[in-house]
Amino acid sequence: MKKTARAHTNIALVKYWGKKDKELIIPMNSSLSLTLDHFYTDTSVEFKEELTADNFSLNGVSKDAQQITNFLNLVRKLAGITTYAQVDSTNHVPTKAGLASSASAYAALALAASSAAGLTLSKKDLSRLARRGSGSACRSIYGGFVEWKMGTGDLDSYAVPFQEEVDWDIRMLAIVLNDAEKKISSRRGMQTVVATSPYYPAWVKTCHQDIGELKEAIEAKDFERLGTIAEENAMKMHALNLSASPHFNYFQPETLVAMQLVEELRAAGIPCYYTLDAGPNVKVLCLEKDVAQIKAKLAEAFNQEQLLLAAPGPGAHLLA
Numbered sequence: 001m002k003k004t005a006r007a008h009t010n011i012a013l014v015k016y017w018g019k020k021d022k023e024l025i026i027p028m029n030s031s032l033s034l035t036l037d038h039f040y041t042d043t044s045v046e047f048k049e050e051l052t053a054d055n056f057s058l059n060g061v062s063k064d065a066q067q068i069t070n071f072l073n074l075v076r077k078l079a080g081i082t083t084y085a086q087v088d089s090t091n092h093v094p095t096k097a098g099l100a101s102s103a104s105a106y107a108a109l110a111l112a113a114s115s116a117a118g119l120t121l122s123k124k125d126l127s128r129l130a131r132r133g134s135g136s137a138c139r140s141i142y143g144g145f146v147e148w149k150m151g152t153g154d155l156d157s158y159a160v161p162f163q164e165e166v167d168w169d170i171r172m173l174a175i176v177l178n179d180a181e182k183k184i185s186s187r188r189g190m191q192t193v194v195a196t197s198p199y200y201p202a203w204v205k206t207c208h209q210d211i212g213e214l215k216e217a218i219e220a221k222d223f224e225r226l227g228t229i230a231e232e233n234a235m236k237m238h239a240l241n242l243s244a245s246p247h248f249n250y251f252q253p254e255t256l257v258a259m260q261l262v263e264e265l266r267a268a269g270i271p272c273y274y275t276l277d278a279g280p281n282v283k284v285l286c287l288e289k290d291v292a293q294i295k296a297k298l299a300e301a302f303n304q305e306q307l308l309l310a311a312p313g314p315g316a317h318l319l320a
């Protein structure tokens with residue numbers, strides 16, 4: 001039976017940037033993210049006896065299905081089936097531009113594939129399954145503020161909702177600088193820093209502290225504190241990249257221009273903070289009431305269609 005699921009991407013405020021176990025995708029530290037409404041993936045899966053291999057299409061274009069097959073093998077094992085599947089995915093996320101399209105993609109695939117295979121997984125087990133596709137995907141099973149508890153292995157490394165109903169006018173304004181493929185994949189980037197950055201042990205320690213303080217800031221609705229923690233955590237993550245060997249970074253000239261404009265806005269009294277992932281895009285954390293002024297300032301360097309506004313979004317759910 002064909003099943004279709006929708007999952008939204010999430011942006012980490014305390015980042016996942018390094019694996020303890022590459023095969024099972026166990027992280028070196030816990031992370032905490034905000035699921036967004038604007039960017040999502042719709043994926044349908046149908047297991048069909050007549051297929052002789054898995055078929056995969058992305059945005060209507062047939063793609064290599066190897067990664068999908070590796071993931072579906074986990075589902076087939078759980079369900080005790082050997083049938084191949086037709087998988088069709090539509091991404092409403094600028095692909096591979098650091099907007100974590102893999103997060104929404106694998107969360108939607110986990111839900112659609114497990115449902116189509118006749119499984120009714122708990123959200124915990126759905127999060128564990130999504131994690132095997134892409135680490136950050138385990139957080140997109142839930143909406144709002146979500147914590148990925150690092151755990152020690154496959155059984156206890158999964159996301160839990162921290163605050164699914166966000167009654168706060170917090171917004172994320174993504175400045176899409178370049179929706180081309182990013183230079184260094186997240187997978188390769190984090191592998192390099194774990195192996196070579198002298199700052200890596202300090203990163204793990206600081207994330208543990210940041211998560212505790214971030215939770216306090218969310219509970220207190222202290223936006224300045226939340227923004228400061230998120231912005232500084234992102235900079236610490238990118239410091240790992242700059243201190244790796246070979247060093248690398250995801251910045252483009254426009255990335256620094258965007259960061260500077262946000263700093264000028266803050267100096268003018270508008271609370272807004274930036275975060276960056278494995279791409280040149282800058283995401284501005286702000287409050288609904290300040291969006292117009294922030295967009296006006298960013299217009300100094302970017303046109304309006306580059307500015308994508310997102311609010312807190314829902315967890316993964318079946319559409320059909």
Ligand SMILES: O=C(O)C[C@@](O)(CF)CCOP(=O)(O)OP(=O)(O)O
Pocket residue numbers: 011012014015016017025031100102103133134135136137186187276277278
């Ligand atoms: O989302 C975050 O916590 C921070 C990042 O987005 C980068 F800034 C990491 C995303 O890594 P992902 O694509 O999940 O890696 P995978 O497990 O190797 O597939």
